[in-house]
Amino acid sequence: MKIRSPHQNAFGSLAAATTATLLGAFAFLLLQGHAVAGNGEDSDGDGVPDAADNCIEVPNTDQFDADADTFGNACDADLNDDCVVSFEDLARLREVFFSTDPTADFNNDSAVNFADLAIMKAQFFTSPGPSSFPLPGACYASITVSPDRPVPLAGDTIQFEATATLPDGSEKMVTQFVDWSSSLESNVTVSNADGSEGEATVLTQGSTAISAKNAESGVVGVTTVQYNNGYFLSLSNVEFDNGPTSVTVAPGTSVSVSAAYTIWSRIGCPACVDYIVFGVDGDGQSTLGVGIPGTFPGESGGITRSVVAPNAIGEYTVYGMLAPQLSSGAALSQYETSFPGATTEPSFIPLGTIRVE
Numbered sequence: 001m002k003i004r005s006p007h008q009n010a011f012g013s014l015a016a017a018t019t020a021t022l023l024g025a026f027a028f029l030l031l032q033g034h035a036v037a038g039n040g041e042d043s044d045g046d047g048v049p050d051a052a053d054n055c056i057e058v059p060n061t062d063q064f065d066a067d068a069d070t071f072g073n074a075c076d077a078d079l080n081d082d083c084v085v086s087f088e089d090l091a092r093l094r095e096v097f098f099s100t101d102p103t104a105d106f107n108n109d110s111a112v113n114f115a116d117l118a119i120m121k122a123q124f125f126t127s128p129g130p131s132s133f134p135l136p137g138a139c140y141a142s143i144t145v146s147p148d149r150p151v152p153l154a155g156d157t158i159q160f161e162a163t164a165t166l167p168d169g170s171e172k173m174v175t176q177f178v179d180w181s182s183s184l185e186s187n188v189t190v191s192n193a194d195g196s197e198g199e200a201t202v203l204t205q206g207s208t209a210i211s212a213k214n215a216e217s218g219v220v221g222v223t224t225v226q227y228n229n230g231y232f233l234s235l236s237n238v239e240f241d242n243g244p245t246s247v248t249v250a251p252g253t254s255v256s257v258s259a260a261y262t263i264w265s266r267i268g269c270p271a272c273v274d275y276i277v278f279g280v281d282g283d284g285q286s287t288l289g290v291g292i293p294g295t296f297p298g299e300s301g302g303i304t305r306s307v308v309a310p311n312a313i314g315e316y317t318v319y320g321m322l323a324p325q326l327s328s329g330a331a332l333s334q335y336e337t338s339f340p341g342a343t344t345e346p347s348f349i350p351l352g353t354i355r356v357e
Contacts, residue, residue: 040052043056043057044056044057044058044059044060045059046059046060046061047061048060048061048063050132051132052132053072053131053132054070054071054072054075054129054131054132054133055071055072055074055075055076055129055130055131056129056130056131056132057075057130058072058074058075059074060072060073060074060075060108062108064108066102066103066105067081067103069081069128069136070131070133070134070135070136071128071129071131072131073102073103073105073106073107073108074106074107074108074119075123075128075129075130075131076106076128076129077089077093077106077119077120077123077124077128078123078127078128079092079093079103079104080092081136081138082138082167083127083128083135083136083138083139083166083167084125084126084127084166084167084168085120085123085124085125085126085127085128086124086125089120090120090124092104093112093116093117093120096112097112097113097117098111098112098113099112100112104116106119106120107119125168126168126170127139127166127167127168127170129172130170130172134174134177135164135166135172135174135177135214136216137214137215137216137217137218137219138217139164139166139167139172140164140165140166140214140216140217140219140244140246141164141165141166141167141219141243141244142164142165142219142221142244142245143162143163143164143165143174143178143212143213143214143219143220143221144162144163144165144221145160145161145162145210145211145212145221145222145223146160146161146163146223147160147223148223148236149223149224149225149226149234150223150225150226151225151226151227151228152202152205152225153202153205154202154203154204154205155202156201156202157199157200157201157202158199158200158202158225159198159199159200160175160180160190160198160199160200160210160212160223161173161175161198162174162175162177162178162180162198162212162221164214174212174214175197175198175212176194176197176198177214178197178212178213178214178221179192179212179213179214179215180192180197180198180210180211180212181210181211181213181350182200182208182209182210182211183208183209183210183211183347183348183349183350184206184207184208184209184347186203186204186206187202187203187204187205187206187207187208187225188200188201188202188203188206188208188210188225189201189203190210198212200225202225205227205229205230206225206227206230207224207225207226207227207230207231207232207233207347208224208225208347209222209223209224209225209347209348209349209350210222210223210224210225211349211350213350213353217244217246217353218245218246218315218352218353218355219244219245219246219352219353220238220245220246220350220351220352220353221245222235222236222238222349222350222351223236224349228267228296229266229267229296230266230267231264231265231266231274231322231324232262232263232264232296232298232322233261233262233263233276233320233321233322233349234261234262234263235259235260235261235276235303235320235349235351236259236260236261237258237259237260238257238258238259238351238352239256239257239258239259240255240256240257240318240352240354241255241256242256242258244352245318245351245352245353246352246353246354246355247352247353247354247355248355248356248357249309249354249355249356249357250309250356250357251309251310251311251312251313251356252308252309252310252311253308253309253356254306254307254308254309255306255307255308255309255318255354256304256305256306257278257304257305257306257307257318257351257352258302258303258304258305259302259303259320259351260300260301260302260303261276261300261301261302261303262297262298262299262300263276263290263293263298263299263300263322264293264294264295264296264297264298264299265292265293265294265295265298265324266295267295267296269324270292270294270295271292272292272324273289273290273291273292273324273325273326274290274291274292274293274322274323274324274325275287275288275289275290275322275323275324275325275328275331276288276290276303276320276321276322276323277320277321277322277323277331277332277334277335278305278307278318278319278320278351279307279318279319279321279332279335279336279339280307280308280309280310280316280317280318280319280354281310281316281317281319281339281340282336282339282340283310283336284331284332284333284334284335284336284339285305285306285307285308285332286305286306286307287305287323287328287331287332288303288305289328289331307354309354309356310354310356311356312356313356313357314355314356315353315354315355315356316353316354316355316356317350317351317352317353317354318350318351318352318353318354319335319339319348319349319350319351320348320349320351321334321335321338321347321348321349323335
């Protein structure tokens, strides 16, 4: 987001504000037909139904959104677009105080002044919104996929839901705004089609990771379809460097990956020795020797290991995998020879994204 200095020519700001206001007014007129038709609630009473409101809890008939980030100005004092209102935003507001900068004009009165400061104060340490529109990538602190560890039968249909947690701890349902995938489509398929996002069909019983990813941020949420008779690994509460499951780092940077795990062996191998392997794309990098977790219900615990970002610029996925092997070296070898996708269990569990810049 750009904040213009008050010393700059204000003509561009006024033109942008006028354009945004006209677009907002046009959108409002279109939406009135939906509101009159009874198409949903209007929590803030501004005439715009919640399902099409960019500030669901703050009245803003004009739907003014100067920076086009899906949050109306009236509920968006986040000037640096990191999805939380903080002292950095206050500093930026100070830079444009008594100007006509449209992004800092929260009440859309063509002036940045003490009224806008009061609006920012009321939103301090919170995330912008809520809005009915897709969240910007910066607002994804984490994604939770539910139901967690379902135990279906072949032929069952499961509706998975994805919930984003924002930096301030608030939550938003994002099922239709994420990319869904299955780690083993011969077991379970999951839909990305409009109107059926997150709907999974169980073709056969087997442990299968179901993941939901926000493409803009790279943050991933995952759960595992449970199969009590086979190999099983569940990785939850995943963090990269004690934060979101997406990091941007320099080439060769070490990234800490932590998670809670539950693991067990297939029913025909109660004495199998199991490893958890973490890797970056096809490069298996670190392991945890669990030992003999036994069959269902197995063993639970925590794991923290480091992976190293590749030297080439690009975007990479961090995976976890269960490897029933007798040594760490053999487990790493199984990971690498199975990549990019195991056709049988155990399969790769996507944990998050490393962006190398």
